[in-house]
Amino acid sequence: MRNIIVFSGSPRKEGNSDLLADAFVSGATGAGADVEKIRLYQKDISPCIECGGCDETGICILDDDMREIYAKLEMADVVVLASPIFFYNITSGSQALVERSQAFWVRQYVLKQGSIGGKKRDGIFLSVGATKGKLLFDGSLRVMRYFFDAIGGKLQAALLVRGVEKKGQIKQLPDMLEKAERLGMVAADSGDYSEVDGIWLPG
Numbered sequence: 001m002r003n004i005i006v007f008s009g010s011p012r013k014e015g016n017s018d019l020l021a022d023a024f025v026s027g028a029t030g031a032g033a034d035v036e037k038i039r040l041y042q043k044d045i046s047p048c049i050e051c052g053g054c055d056e057t058g059i060c061i062l063d064d065d066m067r068e069i070y071a072k073l074e075m076a077d078v079v080v081l082a083s084p085i086f087f088y089n090i091t092s093g094s095q096a097l098v099e100r101s102q103a104f105w106v107r108q109y110v111l112k113q114g115s116i117g118g119k120k121r122d123g124i125f126l127s128v129g130a131t132k133g134k135l136l137f138d139g140s141l142r143v144m145r146y147f148f149d150a151i152g153g154k155l156q157a158a159l160l161v162r163g164v165e166k167k168g169q170i171k172q173l174p175d176m177l178e179k180a181e182r183l184g185m186v187a188a189d190s191g192d193y194s195e196v197d198g199i200w201l202p203g
């Protein structure tokens, strides 16, 4: 059974990205995965304070909710981040999670401890923005590539939805919720995300 963590990185509960996260959870759970959803804005996660505390151990010295999240990340086969675009980036709550993955980066690339938790994991990004600009998701996709790499994974797929602004507006795009659900099913099962039409895949 695949172990999946879904991080919801919007301050808005039941906002557009949170609903995409829920659809993903529903698909993955229905397909038999062991899924946990974590709302980042309900957690106490400090940004990285660049203290160097993890430099020699790969273990972050900050005592906050990342402690339990590090343990869960080590067990995960699939990690999902659902975040809206704020100023052409992921939200600050999501970025705190990303920055704190530095401890895992140290384990892999400085201490050469190998893959985190002894396995490779899939990374999936679900995102929404109000505008329709061509470059809307470019910066965040780059961040996701390096985030998933730091936690011993690879950005394997992204669902990117333009033109949704009001809370819950994504319900008017049932095809997008369906794609998120399908992604969840595939994540729980084959991991062949190319089975889902109209998503972003690495080139």
Ligand SMILES: Cc1cc2nc3c(=O)[nH]c(=O)nc-3n(C[C@H](O)[C@H](O)[C@H](O)COP(=O)(O)O)c2cc1C
Pocket (backbone or CB within 6 Å): 010, 011, 012, 014, 015, 016, 017, 018, 083, 084, 085, 086, 087, 088, 089, 128, 129, 130, 131, 132, 136, 164, 165, 166, 167, 168
């Ligand atoms: C602080 C802030 C910054 C935003 N910046 C952008 C932006 O740069 N580009 C964009 O298309 N939408 C931007 N938006 C709009 C949100 O991405 C949009 O409303 C989205 O649907 C919110 O998703 P949520 O319901 O999951 O929070 C911004 C919204 C806020 C509150």
